[in-house]
Amino acid sequence: MTALDRMKRNLRDRSEHYLMLAAIRDLGAGKPGTVAPFDDRSGLLWRTMFVPLYRRLPWPLKRRAMETLRMTATGWQPPERRAHEPWRPPPPEP
Amino acid sequence: MSERLIVIGGGGAGTAAATIAKRVNPDLTVTLFTEFPDIAYSPCGIPFVHGREIPKFEDLFLSTVERYIEDGLDMRMETTVTDIDMDRGTITARNTHEGFDKLVVCTGFTWEKPDVEGANLEGLHYVKDIRAAMLFDEQLDGMKRVAVIGATPLGVEMAGNLGHRGLQVDFVDEGPWVLSEVLDPDVAAPVHDSLEKRGVTLRLGTRLEGFAGTDGRVRTVATSAGELPCDAVIVCLHKLPNSALAEAAGVKTGTTGGIVVDDHMRTSLPDVWAAGDVVEVPHGLSMIPIRGLTGSHAYAQGRTAAFNAAGRDNAYDPVWVPWGMVAGDYTIGGFSLGETLATAMGVPYVVAKGVGVSRARYYPGATRTHVKLLAEPGTLRLIGGQIHGGEGVKERADFLAFAAKRGATLEDIAWMENIYSPPIGALFEPMAIAAQAGLEDVRRSQAVGAA
Numbered sequence: 001m002t003a004l005d006r007m008k009r010n011l012r013d014r015s016e017h018y019l020m021l022a023a024i025r026d027l028g029a030g031k032p033g034t035v036a037p038f039d040d041r042s043g044l045l046w047r048t049m050f051v052p053l054y055r056r057l058p059w060p061l062k063r064r065a066m067e068t069l070r071m072t073a074t075g076w077q078p079p080e081r082r083a084h085e086p087w088r089p090p091p092p093e094p
Numbered sequence: 095m096s097e098r099l100i101v102i103g104g105g106g107a108g109t110a111a112a113t114i115a116k117r118v119n120p121d122l123t124v125t126l127f128t129e130f131p132d133i134a135y136s137p138c139g140i141p142f143v144h145g146r147e148i149p150k151f152e153d154l155f156l157s158t159v160e161r162y163i164e165d166g167l168d169m170r171m172e173t174t175v176t177d178i179d180m181d182r183g184t185i186t187a188r189n190t191h192e193g194f195d196k197l198v199v200c201t202g203f204t205w206e207k208p209d210v211e212g213a214n215l216e217g218l219h220y221v222k223d224i225r226a227a228m229l230f231d232e233q234l235d236g237m238k239r240v241a242v243i244g245a246t247p248l249g250v251e252m253a254g255n256l257g258h259r260g261l262q263v264d265f266v267d268e269g270p271w272v273l274s275e276v277l278d279p280d281v282a283a284p285v286h287d288s289l290e291k292r293g294v295t296l297r298l299g300t301r302l303e304g305f306a307g308t309d310g311r312v313r314t315v316a317t318s319a320g321e322l323p324c325d326a327v328i329v330c331l332h333k334l335p336n337s338a339l340a341e342a343a344g345v346k347t348g349t350t351g352g353i354v355v356d357d358h359m360r361t362s363l364p365d366v367w368a369a370g371d372v373v374e375v376p377h378g379l380s381m382i383p384i385r386g387l388t389g390s391h392a393y394a395q396g397r398t399a400a401f402n403a404a405g406r407d408n409a410y411d412p413v414w415v416p417w418g419m420v421a422g423d424y425t426i427g428g429f430s431l432g433e434t435l436a437t438a439m440g441v442p443y444v445v446a447k448g449v450g451v452s453r454a455r456y457y458p459g460a461t462r463t464h465v466k467l468l469a470e471p472g473t474l475r476l477i478g479g480q481i482h483g484g485e486g487v488k489e490r491a492d493f494l495a496f497a498a499k500r501g502a503t504l505e506d507i508a509w510m511e512n513i514y515s516p517p518i519g520a521l522f523e524p525m526a527i528a529a530q531a532g533l534e535d536v537r538r539s540q541a542v543g544a545a
Binding site for chain 2: 001005008009012016019020022023024025026027028031032033034035036037038040054055057059062063066071072073074075076077078079080081082
């Protein structure tokens, strides 16, 4: 594993953790049966800089950034999702 | 001379890969290596045997080693593969090198171990191997109080089942509700109620700080909310991909730590495929790689790898992850994204919510079915949803995942046809009720916007 791979893995781990923590805190507040999540007060920069900045960016831009960083899958072809059109089999290979 | 396919791993993916490859191409010599003495059983059933919902562990076995040998497979039980040499085309097991032409890696996962003091004490149990489960089950007969660490799907199943068995269960998790990484908070209350009715004490928002014991055996769990006495601890944290063997051979791993595969389950090395909990596959909406899915995903991936290793051409689609389970006595499920995950990812969505009944309202046994759908603003194509209640959660989650994959919209669901038959289906389908309510909300907000 290269240093870049390690960095990307770490970026994903940390960003997912703090984005999830923020989402859980926001959506769960006041909902019946929920309590406050445990807060170890770690990751000050992630909470105060990364999460608000990430949230401000539109989804297509986030998606493009992930693609640029090669954090999305390659070698895959998702089926087309065309609203209001029935699914049809893929065209035969040439 | 026939080609030799070696499959490493005897879980759902490995078993599927070996048996299907042999079936598709009977000329292949297929050898399966597994470190365990058993094969073809359902580890997902283990919590329910502990909970006495299923009478005995033997019921979880679906086939035997002898049956696979009769089908022409070369089975190497209790044989750990310690090395893959791609230059020579060999694997090493029991200090012997064995050659292969094609390789399928299905080495599965290991459970995350808690990084706290006392994590090596006896009495910490991980649910995976059926023989270990049988021994643990005997020990449970002499126990009164256990702690379950981690409100993951397995944690919820273990806590609920051990409560059902009559044990006092402390259920510890840092999150503010159980399954908070998957389930939305509006479902927390019924799930918590159901677990508590089974004798589970929820210790949420609580951090695990360590384990302490006497004579090398765990006796207490230290948490941010105090100490909990216990006879045993069941650790149910995250699944970690068992990718070290493949990685050491030069197979590329991705941002989740899982093996990177393409849509044919091919790894970065020629003639090497991988499948199951050790690989990462893209989510259909975001194309972000994910892993640690269900047994049915593992089986389907193993099947895809088998077809391709056996000379056919078979592609696996990005996943929309239908899921479902029984939490206590309450059935929950969903597909793709819930609101919590969509919010964390920053994916925009509109919500459509509704409640219906599973059978005709007057028919005995009818249960309320709550449906929440998430759709893309604008196109209103489905991107996720959650369903909870009693009957029919699984079927709706499966259907919605497929519908979303094919681009179905809230309008499609609102006007869908459905079965009306009093014992099995109500006049109004709960998914359609939710979609109709969502469309009404969208129309209202558009009208307000236009004004």
